[in-house]
Amino acid sequence: MADGTGAIEPSKKAKAGGIAGDTLKRYLERIERLEEEKKALAGDIREVYAEAKGNGFEPRIMRKVVSLRRMTAADREEEEALLDVYRQAVGV
Amino acid sequence: MADGTGAIEPSKKAKAGGIAGDTLKRYLERIERLEEEKKALAGDIREVYAEAKGNGFEPRIMRKVVSLRRMTAADREEEEALLDVYRQAVGV
Amino acid sequence: MADGTGAIEPSKKAKAGGIAGDTLKRYLERIERLEEEKKALAGDIREVYAEAKGNGFEPRIMRKVVSLRRMTAADREEEEALLDVYRQAVGV
Amino acid sequence: MADGTGAIEPSKKAKAGGIAGDTLKRYLERIERLEEEKKALAGDIREVYAEAKGNGFEPRIMRKVVSLRRMTAADREEEEALLDVYRQAVGV
DNA sequence: CTGCCATTTTACCGGC
DNA sequence: GCCGGTAAAATGGCAG
Numbered sequence: 001m002a003d004g005t006g007a008i009e010p011s012k013k014a015k016a017g018g019i020a021g022d023t024l025k026r027y028l029e030r031i032e033r034l035e036e037e038k039k040a041l042a043g044d045i046r047e048v049y050a051e052a053k054g055n056g057f058e059p060r061i062m063r064k065v066v067s068l069r070r071m072t073a074a075d076r077e078e079e080e081a082l083l084d085v086y087r088q089a090v091g092v
Numbered sequence: 093m094a095d096g097t098g099a100i101e102p103s104k105k106a107k108a109g110g111i112a113g114d115t116l117k118r119y120l121e122r123i124e125r126l127e128e129e130k131k132a133l134a135g136d137i138r139e140v141y142a143e144a145k146g147n148g149f150e151p152r153i154m155r156k157v158v159s160l161r162r163m164t165a166a167d168r169e170e171e172e173a174l175l176d177v178y179r180q181a182v183g184v
Numbered sequence: 185m186a187d188g189t190g191a192i193e194p195s196k197k198a199k200a201g202g203i204a205g206d207t208l209k210r211y212l213e214r215i216e217r218l219e220e221e222k223k224a225l226a227g228d229i230r231e232v233y234a235e236a237k238g239n240g241f242e243p244r245i246m247r248k249v250v251s252l253r254r255m256t257a258a259d260r261e262e263e264e265a266l267l268d269v270y271r272q273a274v275g276v
Numbered sequence: 277m278a279d280g281t282g283a284i285e286p287s288k289k290a291k292a293g294g295i296a297g298d299t300l301k302r303y304l305e306r307i308e309r310l311e312e313e314k315k316a317l318a319g320d321i322r323e324v325y326a327e328a329k330g331n332g333f334e335p336r337i338m339r340k341v342v343s344l345r346r347m348t349a350a351d352r353e354e355e356e357a358l359l360d361v362y363r364q365a366v367g368v
Numbered sequence: 369c370t371g372c373c374a375t376t377t378t379a380c381c382g383g384c
Numbered sequence: 385g386c387c388g389g390t391a392a393a394a395t396g397g398c399a400g
Contacts, residue, residue: 024154027144031158034137041130042393045123052119058266060395062116065270066123082242086249089297090304092260113273120274134380152382153361159391160358174344177337181205208338211328215342218321225314229307236303246300247377250307318374322398335399339373 049059068076141151233243252260325335 020148023147024144024149027140027149028154028158028161030140031137031154032161034133034140035158038130038133038137041126041133045126045130048119048122048126052116055115056112057116057119057270061263061266061270062120062123063394064267065274065276066120066127068271068276069120069124069274079245082245083248086241086245086300087252090249090253090301092249092252116270117274138381155381155391156354156357156361160354170340170344173337173340177341204332207331208328208333211324211333212338212342212345214324215321215338216345218317218324219342222314222317222321225310225317229310229314232303232306232310236300239299240296241300241303246304246307250304250311253304253308336373 049062052062053059071079141154144154145151233246236246237243255263325338328338329335
């Protein structure tokens, strides 16, 4: 650990497979559980897009709007301005 | 919408900014709410890694382990598929 | 093969490891060679973006422009129009 | 560009639509040319799969095999990394 | 035309 | 704090 490369055996209290191993396991299980929930939410989001699509809205465009709403007004305007500059430069 | 260009005003019920606009807004708000929850979970996961790091475990390695655990199922399937290929190749 | 599951032993002419195996191997090698070339081109593209960045252009925006140029004028205008509709509907 | 907002007119040499615009255009054209080649290779690869299919090989399985071959190097590295983890865990 | 697979884009994380 | 690489998500293309 002194060399900064180590991973297990935190604070020299125990060796892998012992108490530290149990601690590590608990961390991993907490992480995996949280990741499952996260994955479930991703599924929920997909479902909402699908439902919206069923009502005539285009998910692709909806995503763009969500993305725009996520940005601050300043950032959004700046990016749009720069894009305009590039577009004019190449004539699109 | 018969012209294939539109998306808003599903079922001819309303125009943008009207009822359809409200519907769209509701979808977007549902999505944004779910994304917030998802983001919160991502934050929780980060915290667990940070806590583990505080106890001497290296997040980088932990991520590797999580990844390996996750891939196990997929790899097993891959391996079974390959086994099938070989079985078919030899006609068993 | 009649059951639709088989892959090797095409036309019942040979068994894996034999002529068919050689044929398969040749196909795989052709594919792998082409994929290497493809990967090299991807590297070249990355380099161009990096060079442009070094001259003050933002790759992120450049990619958007490339994407716009890829679309037909009609598609591009339609998409922009629809995005405007959605944006107005939710007030972005 | 001292204000960090600009990108075009690198080194204050020109304005959009001018020299900088030409430079940008050249970058975009290089990129688009490379992408065309890349796309052509993708088409070639697809053709090889199609030809193989015509000779009784299943593209789906072939892709799996190609993928497995490709992953071998990565897996080997992964395995070595994991070995390192274990070595560190036991302090060898 | 729906679902799958590949590619591309986006977000995240550790290093400098 | 930026930047590069790495993993997740989304978009697009293709077969069935």
